[in-house]
Amino acid sequence: MSRYLEAKEIYAKWGVDTDKAIETLKSVPVALHCWQGDDVRGFDQKVDALSGGIQTTGNYPGRARTPEELMADIDMVLKLCPGTKKLNLHACYAIFDDENGGWVDRDKIEPKHFKKWVDFCKARGLGCDFNPTFFSHPKCDPLTLSSPNEETRKFWIEHGKACIRISQYLAEELNCECVMNIWTGDGFKDIPADRMGPRVRYKEAIDEILSEPFDFNKVKPCVESKVFGIGVEAYTVGSAEFSLSYAAMNNDKCIPLMDNGHYHPTEVVSDKIPALLAFFPEIALHVTRPIRWDSDHVVLLDDETKEIAKEIVRCGGLRGSVKIALDYFDASINRVSAWTVGFRNFQKAMLMALLTPDMTDLQNANNWTELMVKQEEVKTLPFGDVWAEYCKTCGAPVDGEWFGKVKEYEAEILKERN
Ligand code: RNT
Ligand code: ZN
Numbered sequence: 454m455s456r457y458l459e460a461k462e463i464y465a466k467w468g469v470d471t472d473k474a475i476e477t478l479k480s481v482p483v484a485l486h487c488w489q490g491d492d493v494r495g496f497d498q499k500v501d502a503l504s505g506g507i508q509t510t511g512n513y514p515g516r517a518r519t520p521e522e523l524m525a526d527i528d529m530v531l532k533l534c535p536g537t538k539k540l541n542l543h544a545c546y547a548i549f550d551d552e553n554g555g556w557v558d559r560d561k562i563e564p565k566h567f568k569k570w571v572d573f574c575k576a577r578g579l580g581c582d583f584n585p586t587f588f589s590h591p592k593c594d595p596l597t598l599s600s601p602n603e604e605t606r607k608f609w610i611e612h613g614k615a616c617i618r619i620s621q622y623l624a625e626e627l628n629c630e631c632v633m634n635i636w637t638g639d640g641f642k643d644i645p646a647d648r649m650g651p652r653v654r655y656k657e658a659i660d661e662i663l664s665e666p667f668d669f670n671k672v673k674p675c676v677e678s679k680v681f682g683i684g685v686e687a688y689t690v691g692s693a694e695f696s697l698s699y700a701a702m703n704n705d706k707c708i709p710l711m712d713n714g715h716y717h718p719t720e721v722v723s724d725k726i727p728a729l730l731a732f733f734p735e736i737a738l739h740v741t742r743p744i745r746w747d748s749d750h751v752v753l754l755d756d757e758t759k760e761i762a763k764e765i766v767r768c769g770g771l772r773g774s775v776k777i778a779l780d781y782f783d784a785s786i787n788r789v790s791a792w793t794v795g796f797r798n799f800q801k802a803m804l805m806a807l808l809t810p811d812m813t814d815l816q817n818a819n820n821w822t823e824l825m826v827k828q829e830e831v832k833t834l835p836f837g838d839v840w841a842e843y844c845k846t847c848g849a850p851v852d853g854e855w856f857g858k859v860k861e862y863e864a865e866i867l868k869e870r871n
Pocket of ligand 2: 677712739780
């Protein structure tokens with residue numbers, strides 16, 4: 454008997470249907486963030502370093518420098534990862550060329566600047582999420598939507614509106630919901646004199662952005678909170694309370710987004726998922742790995758990643774109420790590998806969650822003894838055999854078979870870049 458069939462029988466004894474778990478997982482889109490490939494630089498500015506509360510470290514060779522290079526690297530990752538993917542683009546990945554009239558600033562970008570990405574997604578059957586880029590730009594003063602300077606604010610509001618139009622275009626062209634995430638690094642390094650002013654301006658600015666017409670069935674604007682960032686250690690305008698309140702008060706046009714790197718170290722997003730789903734029909738996630746003060750390390754198959762996946766599954770989030778995206782960037786290791794490890798790990802976490810029997814009855818019967826025993830025992834069920842089967846049925850390499858391909862790609866393609 455094959456290892457998979459044996460595993461299937463073992464799981465069946467626990468009341469788990471492995472074939473069904475595999476089929477379910479295949480239907481869940483996870484957005485792959487384009488920005489792991491080029492250290493969040495994008496193509497619209499001639500900047501050497503990121504700014505605005507966000508930072509990459511490392512200079513591993515092979516960073517994608519052009520849209521073509523980034524697309525080739527993404528293609529590699531798509532081949533190496535099982536599961537349904539969406540692409541996640543930032544506005545700074547606009548592609549300007551002679552045919553579409555050349556460079557424009559962020560307040561003037563149009564759907565045509567994303568036509569090549571639409572063609573890329575169409576050819577690969579991908580949907581696409583989108584993000585206005587409110588950082589790494591001379592018009593950050595350093596604030597954006599919360600700036601006291603009206604001209605600055607206006608510029609960034611126009612950028613946000615342009616991004617709504619682009620998101621609508623992506624959703625229509627690809628016939629797939631487009632999650633449009635608003636995150637700014639607006640904040641202060643040291644103790645502010647006025648904490649309220651920036652938040653009121655931020656709120657009004659988002660109101661203006663969302664006054665741009667769009668179809669809420671197709672475009673899902675989100676607000677992402679953060680606790681602090683590099684250079685903005687003392688105060689963040691878009692704090693957790695701010696963002697959650699904004700989404701709650703505007704639930705006809707906006708949903709909350711939680712990035713699990715954006716909370717105090719003992720807080721967990723896994724627990725916040727059911728808390729939010731008790732009120733919001735839809736929420737969005739950025740899955741990442743926080744480590745000390747950084748929010749963006751490569752996703753590992755660690756306890757909290759598994760717990761996040763478990764909550765998504767238990768709360769019925771795989772049927773569309775939880776929009777899943779990855780968000781991390783590591784410039785110190787092979788970027789294709791970083792992307793692939795994180796994507797495969799989140800797939801593993803979701804498969805593990807789908808292979809976990811529902812033990813709600815034990816909890817409701819106050820049977821905490823048996824619940825503990827079972828929760829511990831499921832940890833050693835033959836997960837790896839089901840994972841291998843999942844990879845095979847998706848036409849993706851199994852563990853141990855993909856890294857060699859990345860090494861070849863590095864030797865042939867990435868090494869040539871400098
Ligand atoms: C930054 C936020 C934000 C960005 C991306 C690039 O801390 O998590 O989501 O990582 O938009
Ligand atoms: Zn994020």
